[in-house]
Amino acid sequence: MxxxxxxxxxxxxxxxxxxxxxxxxxxxxxxxxxxxxxxxxxxxxxxxxxxxGNQSIEYIYHHIFTSDHHFLDLCREMDLEDQINWYQTRDAIYADGQLYPFSGPVDLLRFPLFPFLQRIRTGLTVLRAGRLKNWRDLESQTAADWLRRHGGDQSYQKLWQPLLRSKFDRDADKVSAVWIWNKFKLRGHSRRHVAARSSLGYMNGGxxxxxxxxxxxxxxxxxxxxxxxxxxxxxxxxxxxxxxxxxxxxxxxxxxxxxxxxxxxxxxxxxxxxxxxxxxxxxxxxxxxxxxxxYKADLCLIIRLNNSLSPYYWTTICDDLPFVVAVEHTRLNRSLEYGGSVIYLSRYLDVADPLWTQSDGVIYRLFTEALGRVYPDFSIHHVTGWRLCRTRYAQPVISCGYxxxxxxxxxxxxxxxxxxxxxxxxxxxxxxxxxxxxxxxxxxxxxxxxxxxx
Ligand SMILES: Cc1cc2nc3c(=O)[nH]c(=O)nc-3n(C[C@H](O)[C@H](O)[C@H](O)COP(=O)(O)OP(=O)(O)OC[C@H]3O[C@@H](n4cnc5c(N)ncnc54)[C@H](O)[C@@H]3O)c2cc1C
Missing domain, CATH: 3.50.50.60 (FAD/NAD(P)-binding domain)
Structure with a gap:
């Protein structure tokens, strides 16, 4: 004491x-x-x-990585360590009006929207970034310049720019290379080997x-x-x-x-x-x-459906849709207790964006209309419930020299x-x-x- x-x-x-x-x-x-x-x-x-249904669920999608040691330590302290389940999920990218599997290096090599050589360069960029120790060398560079230089212009336009926009909206071009380096590192550490899918964790019962x-x-x-x-x-x-x-x-x-x-x-x-x-x-x-x-704000719509939409847990939207990521939570935790499939649709934005002040109903309609473009099996008649969560301070903008x-x-x-x-x-x-x-x-x-x- x-x-x-x-x-x-x-x-x-x-x-x-x-x-x-x-x-x-x-x-x-x-x-x-x-x-x-x-x-x-x-x-x-x-x-x-x-x-x-009968189970607790987050308003906003959450999972952990195998390298999240502080999180796992705290679970141990709370006697909850054995309540974490690990899953190897399948992910996808929606680009140019089509859905492409995108769970690891093999999918990257098959991704047809930019030349093969740039796919190899992109893969090497991700690999090298995972091994880079001195992040200070990256501090003065934007993620945009760094990714374009290492992966090529087309890979940047088709893949990275939409990804950066999905998180930072109008500030995408200002984000520091340190931020993207971290993302590569995190994903890399959550794979057992280079070609494997990353393992994501979720707690039994939420x-x-x-x-x-x-x-x-x-x-x-x-x-x-x-x-x-x-x-x-x-x-x-x-x-x-x-x-x-x-x-x-x-x-x-x-x-x-x-x-x-x-x-x-x-x-x-x-x-x-x-x-x-x-x-x-x-x-x-x-x-x-x-x-x-x-900071960017976030709109996160959670929908319960009576059918699954795809085999994918995480779909990144590299196209012009009102949401930037679709997360089918029940592809991670397949619990039946929710009473159906659960999908999150999320959009980061500035609070000055007119979408931020739209009513929940308008946002629901906009998001679900677009969902049908990504997953043709989606029908509004399959929705059995939804909620919208607004987070004002959702993501700090990490700019150069942060x-x-x-x-x-x-x-x-x-x-x-x-x-x-x-x-x-x-x-x-x-x-x-x-x-x-x-x-x-x-x-x-x-x-x-x-x-x-x-
Ligand atoms: C869309 C999205 C997806 C995410 N996905 C993941 C994920 O998959 N995995 C992961 O690890 N992390 C994820 N995160 C990040 C994670 O949720 C946060 O890093 C973490 O929850 C931050 O916790 P915090 O306590 O710092 O902040 P917060 O959770 O924001 O807590 C701050 C608290 O302060 C309260 N508060 C604010 N102002 C006041 C005031 N004036 N007086 C009293 N109380 C106040 C708020 O109500 C809130 O409860 C995600 C975040 C978002 C937005």
């Missing part, structure tokens, strides 16, 4: 997504008091689930089990999770020895409440943090960086940590790295609190 004084101020964590929950668990486990503030009424953030287990453990250790509490400002009093932080929240009944804490971990976007931190006198240079972090422009987790105030997805680098966001970051933020805070006790 590090905090012998039961009156010691708690650590306030903003956000009960995987980062916030992991940080809270780490801190309560080390004997610290914790108050976790969550705007919504459920824990999990982007990994939040609902019940479909990832909500991990979220629930974390929530239970935090509460068993007297950690407080306050749902329906949206943090709106952070202030600090450094006048009397140890700093005290005041976090003001708006509750879901519109009343306000202020939490006093000995340290703060904010697991939110840079922009939200910058506006929340305005009462603090943090240096302008840091706040400018936090404000400048850009290590210079990234607002560090350690803010200029040593008692305040910013631990959102934009603090994950050179890797890309993902559950595995949310867990790593949550642990790192908790350890840094506990180290700092312990140093103050001396």
């Amino acid at each position: 590090h905090q012998s004084d039961s009156q010691a101020l708690p650590v306030c964590i903003i956000g009960a997504g995987l980062t916030g929950l992991t940080a809270a668990w780490r801190l309560v486990g080390a004997g610290y008091r914790v108050v976790l503030l969550e705007s919504t009424l459920q824990a999990g953030g982007m990994v939040t689930s609902f019940t479909l 990832f909500s089990r991990l979220i629930q287990a974390l929530q239970n453990r935090i509460e068993q250790h007297k950690g407080q999770i306050l749902f329906g509490h949206t943090a709106v400002s952070i202030d600090a009093d450094h006048t009397n020895g140890r700093p005290r932080y005041q976090i003001t929240c708006i509750r879901d009944d519109c009343s306000t409440r202020t939490i006093t804490a000995g340290a703060v971990i904010a697991t939110i976007s840079g922009r939200q943090f910058a506006s929340m931190a305005s009462p603090l006198s943090l240096p302008d240079a840091y706040l400018r960086k936090a404000r400048a972090t850009r 290590s210079e422009s990234m607002p560090e987790m350690n803010t200029p105030d040593p008692g305040i940590k910013l631990a959102g997805m934009a603090q994950i680098y050179p890797e890309d966001r993902g559950m595995n790295y949310a867990i790593r970051l949550g642990r790192e933020a908790a350890d840094t805070v506990s180290g700092w609190l312990a140093s103050q006790e001396k």
Whole structure:
């Protein structure tokens, strides 16, 4: 027990997504008091689930890779390690109005939309990238230039450009080569050998089990999770020895409440943090960086059907459709408990895009009309349910030289940590790295609190 004084101020964590929950668990486990503030009424953030048929399922598709060691460690800690099943899925690309299998190197060599030599060059690019150790060499290059130079112009136009657009929309040409290098590395490490399909993991009964287990453990250790509490400002009093932080929240009944804490971990976007931190006198240079972090939003439609659409788990859309990826979840986890096949259709976009503010019904109609172009077997009459999930801060835009422009987790105030997805680098966001970051933020805070006790 590090905090012998039961009156010691708690650590306030903003956000009960995987980062916030992991940080809270780490801190309560080390004997610290914790108050976790969550705007919504459920824990999990982007990994939040609902019940479909007789089983829990995520609003947004999720799987893990065999190299996700932090994720697997946490599952072990929660006694859930044996609940992960591994699957070798089949994937496809929809391009020029046709569906092509695209699960590994053999499919790449057969892909007819660019010349054979460029297919070989593309395969070698992916292989070499997986082995590259020094990502700093890639920092000054855009993914577009790097892929065009190594794979050829046509492979870029037919394959990589649509892929980058599918994630970064209008910012596709600005994305750093470090980002795509990471994707190659992740997929490569999830294959047993070069020609194999990658193995993807999913938890028996859904990832909500991990979220629930974390929530239970935090509460068993007297950690407080306050749902329906949206943090709106952070202030600090450094006048009397140890700093005290005041976090003001708006509750879901519109009343306000202020939490006093000995340290703060904010697991939110840079922009939200910058506006929340305005009462603090943090240096302008840091706040400018936090404000400048850009994010794509995501629309994710989940549909239940009474038939399967294809043998593919993951279909990347390299064509002009309103969604950019179709994920047939029941090709990964074939549970019958959902009451049918489950398919996700997702689109990353800017919030300035008119699609973002369309009604759920309009988005459903647009997406399902286009779905029939990809899978001719699709019929709207087979749909037995659907939901749309909107995520405002879904993907930070990782541009060239990101290590210079990234607002560090350690803010200029040593008692305040910013631990959102934009603090994950050179890797890309993902559950595995949310867990790593949550642990790192908790350890840094506990180290700092312990140093103050001396
Ligand atoms: C479309 C999509 C697909 C994905 N697929 C995968 C995948 O297959 N595998 C994988 O590993 N990862 C995947 N991810 C990424 C993964 O979901 C995230 O990396 C991870 O969940 C991030 O967790 P987090 O806690 O950092 O953020 P979040 O989950 O965003 O949690 C932040 C929490 O803070 C709360 N909050 C925000 N503002 C406030 C406030 N002012 N006051 C109080 N609470 C606040 C939010 O409500 C939320 O609960 C995917 C993400 C998306 C968008």
